[in-house]
Amino acid sequence: MGKSDRLFDILQILRDGELHTAQALAERFQVSVRTLYRDMDRLAASGVPLVGTRGTGYRLADLITLPPISLTAAELEALNLGIAIAAELADPALKAAANTLAEKLDAAQPETSQAEAWRFGASPFSDAARGFAHLPTLRAAIKARQKLRITYTSNDGGVTSRSIRPLHLEYWNRIWALTAWCELRAAHRIFRLDLISSAEALPELFTDEAGKTLADFRP
Known part of the structure; x- marks a missing residue:
């Protein structure tokens, strides 16, 4: 799976509003936790409203589009x-x-x-x-x-x-x-x-x- 595809799939998972740990996401996509952290940094830098930090888990903030x-x-x-x-x-x-x-x-x-x-x-x-x-x-x-x-x-x-x-x-x-x-x-x-x-x-x-x-x- 390419990086852009993985980022898109991560977003779809986070849309459920639940808290997802980096470890669980890394295992799901078969990448290292370090790679998953970089993915989250890229998403945040692109304006995705992430809630959470390394070590606690991530979810998407409630948004009005x-x-x-x-x-x-x-x-x-x-x-x-x-x-x-x-x-x-x-x-x-x-x-x-x-x-x-x-x-x-x-x-x-x-x-x-x-x-x-x-x-x-x-x-x-x-x-x-x-x-x-x-x-x-x-x-x-x-x-x-x-x-x-x-x-x-x-x-x-x-x-x-x-x-x-x-x-x-x-x-x-x-x-x-x-x-x-x-x-x-x-x-x-x-x-x-x-x-x-x-x-x-x-x-x-x-x-x-x-x-x-x-x-x-x-x-």
Whole structure:
């Protein structure tokens, strides 16, 4: 029996929900226990939800399989927001589930240069929920093309008050970010929402000006 056939047959056995020891599986397939352990490592690495460890036995976790679905940007944003909120709860099971779900979403999304730009982020969900309260204000200002006054803490700990033109909200690697034209720096800037301590809509709208639009930031 080839290795791929054996892996498939192992999966069919594990589908019964019972605990199967490596020794019993090795004897069934007439391979060494060491080979069986390697098979289990391959299955786990490929995303098979194995429960159990060497020495105790293995089974498949109970799963709900969803058909392929397509999400709009707003739907994906809502899903990511819910995951980040769940990850901040005290329930360890929900926190663990939120982390694994986020990893699956990250793996399913296409890689882009913008995604890579957010790899500097802190540990998963670290203070991710901070700043959620500003989302309605930021989204409304982007839609209305209204200037904002924000109080922002930079990476070095400095606190500044800035007038900005909010252009785009996005979510990369469990970090929410706002792309804006910063009037203090006279340049485009990306602001992490968890570092915004206040956001206030100003009584001033803005229109497209050469060099200050989202298209100018992403040619």
